Amino acid sequence: MFILKQRLVPAFAPASVLLLLLSSVPAATAQTQGTPDNAGTNKSQNQSATADQQKNNVSDRELAAKIRRSVVSDKSLSMYSHNVKIVVAGGSATLKGPVHSEAEKQAIGQKAADIVGADKVSNELTIKQ
Structure with missing residues (x-):
């Protein structure tokens, strides 16, 4: 409680005014701002290799960082x-997510292959339409 000009005012009053002001402002989304929103693509992809499966050993972390x-x-x-997404487990890299072209997909796959070896790369990148 606050004392304001000899009256008690509830402490939540300023917060409720702010809440009312904020509720009248339209929320901006990533799509309206022109930034990429991969949420739908990420959810629809096969969940065979995810970031939570990334091992915490030094060699896998270093390989992922190099890629x-x-x-x-x-x-x-x-x-x-x-x-x-770049997930490295047991020295093998899995690449997932959308890219703009086949050339980008191949370039990223080649970069990973240069680091871990071509036989240890699973290129699951998709081309965004």
């Missing part, structure tokens, strides 16, 4: 490509 650095450092790739 990620290689992908992100290539500025010719789209933002979708920079955000693909």
Whole structure:
């Protein structure tokens, strides 16, 4: 409780006014702002390899980090490509997520193959329509 000009005012009053003001502001979504929203694509993909299956051993973490650095450092790739899922388990890499073209899919697959070996890459990237 606050004392305001010799009257007791509930402590929640300022918060309720703020809540009323915020509720009248329309919520902005990722789609209306023009940023990629991969949520639907990610949910629909086969859940065979997910980030929670990434092992916490040093060698798998280092391999995943090397692949990620290689992908992100290539500025010719789209933002979708920079955000693909890279899961490394037992020295094998699984690549998942949407990319803009077959060329991006192949480029990311090759970057992973250069690091872990071509026979240890499962390229499950999809081309966004």
